[in-house]
Each structure stands twice: as C-alpha cells, then as structure tokens.
Amino acid sequence: MFRKLILSSAILASSLFGGDINVAVAANVSYAIDDLKKEFNKLYPNTNVKVTLGSSGKLTAQIKNGAPYDLFMAANMKYPETLFNEDYAVTRPLVYAQGSLAYLSSQKQDFSKGIDLITQENIKKIAIANPKTAPYGKASVEAMKNAKIYESVEKKLVFAESISQTVTYALTATDIGFIAKSSLYSPQMSKFKQGVNWYSVDSKLYTPINQGIVILKKAQSNSEAAAFYSFILSKKAKKIFEDFGYLIP
Structure with a gap:
C-alpha cells in the first residue's frame, strides 16, 4: 500500500x-x-x-x-x-x-583458462573490492572459493575500498582485477577489449x-x-x- x-x-x-x-x-x-x-x-x-x-x-x-x-x-x-x-x-x-563480475587487466591475458588464470605464476597481484564492505568484493571471494582456488591466491589479493577503486588498481597496481562488468561500459574503458583485456566471470561461481x-x-x-x-x-x-x-x- x-x-x-x-x-x-x-x-x-x-x-x-x-x-x-x-x-x-x-x-x-x-x-x-x-x-x-x-x-x-x-x-x-x-x-x-x-x-x-x-x-x-x-x-x-x-x-x-x-x-x-x-x-x-x-x-x-x-x-x-x-x-x-x-x-x-x-x-x-x-x-x-x-550486477555481474568481470576480470580486467591492462595486459593481454589468456581468458580461455577461466578463473584458473589467476593462479598462474605471472599473476602476482589481484585487485578486488573489500569483501567486508563491498558486495562485489564478497562475490569475488565467493567465486574463488567455489572454484577451490582461494587459498592458493589469497596472498596475491590487493583490497580496494570500492569497486570503482578496484578498476584503478586492476589497471595500474595489479596484474588483474575482479570488477563490476558495468564499469567496462564507460567511454574511458572502450580501449580495453573483450577476450584480450577483460572477460566475464562465470556467473555460476557466485550468487547473483x-x-x-x-x-x-x-x-x-x-x-x-x-x-x-x-x-x-x-x-x-x-x-x-x-x-x-x-x-x-
């Protein structure tokens, strides 16, 4: 009413x-x-x-x-x-x-590996939003745990205060990041290409x-x-x- x-x-x-x-x-x-x-x-x-x-x-x-x-x-x-x-x-x-998650990197990545990509030796730092305060950060951790790789990559994680700061970290301070897919649709992000710099995270790995x-x-x-x-x-x-x-x- x-x-x-x-x-x-x-x-x-x-x-x-x-x-x-x-x-x-x-x-x-x-x-x-x-x-x-x-x-x-x-x-x-x-x-x-x-x-x-x-x-x-x-x-x-x-x-x-x-x-x-x-x-x-x-x-x-x-x-x-x-x-x-x-x-x-x-x-x-x-x-x-x-909302949905995507991976983002300033460098070309082999996204055919799926989430296992972040376990590779060349991926030394991974940006995610703080899972204690940011739902996208919580979803990122959930995806890693469901893929049974969280413990192997936990030491690589770099926490941002918000999902927008995660984008900055992914492009400047880390090798890759878990970001909100929505951020890829801003004009400033058009130079980053799907399948080269970014790719969707399998939605089955985290709660919508x-x-x-x-x-x-x-x-x-x-x-x-x-x-x-x-x-x-x-x-x-x-x-x-x-x-x-x-x-x-």
Missing part, C-alpha cells in the same frame, strides 16, 4: 517543483548514474539530483550516523534490508538491477548480485524523491542499466 502511495506521489510530482534530492549510490553505479540523471531530468528538469558514491557498507554506516540522504541505491540487498528493518528506510528494498533501492526516512514526504525512486524502477531506467552491462531480473 505504501509503495502505491509512493508511486502515486511520483506521478503527481511536477516539474514546477524545484529542489535538491540527495542519493547515496553504490560505486558500481557511477558509470550509469549520469545517464540516469539526464533521463530523469527530461521529466523533472528543475530537480537537482546530488549523488554521493561509495561502498554500500560505508554508505549504510553514514546513513545510520545521520547523513542527509533521501534515497539509497545499494550494490546488494543486505544493506537496504538492514536499513528497512531498523526503521531508517520507509520502503522495502526492491531490485533495480543485477541483486542491487536494491530504498527511500530513506528523511524523504518519506518528499515527492521529488518519490519521483526518482519510481524512475529508477521504470522501463526507461532499466534500458539504461542494460546498456551499462547490468542484468534485469
């Missing part, structure tokens, strides 16, 4: 209303968020969407400590579910997209990464926040997510 009210508010929200909405966004969405904002502003040109990027764990901690966010777009369902259960969010988490959105308590009466929430769950937004390598459940 409450979600119906939220969506009704979104429909009633007018472009005549102007103001800021603050959205906490998981780092892996950093590559798609500009396109999402542009499409949203075609409908609501006077609404300024202010974005704070970070790992889902850190953003959740900020929300619990009073950060003035209106919405939270997380990299998995765990954190928004916690916020809802602890009364920081006013809507149950809904999946807006599914359902990414969830909630409206936070601060914005429970904010029609512009409701409008953005509705937009992120719309067909137009789903098309953008697909264009950036996400899966739509």
Whole structure:
C-alpha cells in the first residue's frame, strides 16, 4: 500500500517543483548514474539530483550516523534490508538491477583458462573490492572459493575500498582485477577489449548480485524523491542499466 502511495506521489510530482534530492549510490553505479540523471531530468528538469558514491557498507554506516540522504541505491540487498528493518528506510528494498563480475587487466591475458588464470605464476597481484564492505568484493571471494582456488591466491589479493577503486588498481597496481562488468561500459574503458583485456566471470561461481533501492526516512514526504525512486524502477531506467552491462531480473 505504501509503495502505491509512493508511486502515486511520483506521478503527481511536477516539474514546477524545484529542489535538491540527495542519493547515496553504490560505486558500481557511477558509470550509469549520469545517464540516469539526464533521463530523469527530461521529466523533472528543475530537480537537482546530488549523488554521493561509495561502498554500500560505508554508505549504510553514514546513513545510520545521520547523513542527509533521501534515497539509497545499494550494490546488494543486505544493506537496504538492514536499513528497512531498523526503521531508517520507509520502503522495502526492491531490485533495480543485477550486477555481474568481470576480470580486467591492462595486459593481454589468456581468458580461455577461466578463473584458473589467476593462479598462474605471472599473476602476482589481484585487485578486488573489500569483501567486508563491498558486495562485489564478497562475490569475488565467493567465486574463488567455489572454484577451490582461494587459498592458493589469497596472498596475491590487493583490497580496494570500492569497486570503482578496484578498476584503478586492476589497471595500474595489479596484474588483474575482479570488477563490476558495468564499469567496462564507460567511454574511458572502450580501449580495453573483450577476450584480450577483460572477460566475464562465470556467473555460476557466485550468487547473483541483486542491487536494491530504498527511500530513506528523511524523504518519506518528499515527492521529488518519490519521483526518482519510481524512475529508477521504470522501463526507461532499466534500458539504461542494460546498456551499462547490468542484468534485469
């Protein structure tokens, strides 16, 4: 019932209303968020969407400590579910997209070896996001453990604070990295080629990464926040997510 009210508010929200909405966004969405904002502003040109990027764990901690966010777009369902259960969010988490993992290297790699590639002697350092705070890091560890190679590569792991920092590490500080596939769809990444510099990680090796959105308590009466929430769950937004390598459940 409450979600119906939220969506009704979104429909009633007018472009005549102007103001800021603050959205906490998981780092892996950093590559798609500009396109999402542009499409949203075609409908609501006077609404300024202010974005704070970070790992889902850190953003959740900020929300619990009073950060003035209106919405939270997380990299998995765990954190928004916690916020809802602890009364920081006013809507149950809904999946807006599914994320997937890819390998990335600045050097040509033999991806025909699959995940066993990272056990090779020439791979001395492997970048992953911190599995304690970043869902993509947790999925990376899960993939290695399910492939029964984690113990043999554990000492090679270099931990980044977020999935976006992992991309930087993969290209500059390590031999290869586990990244969000969505990051490969930014213009800056076009020079890196599939099968040469990057390849998808076998999705059977890790649990699908359902990414969830909630409206936070601060914005429970904010029609512009409701409008953005509705937009992120719309067909137009789903098309953008697909264009950036996400899966739509």
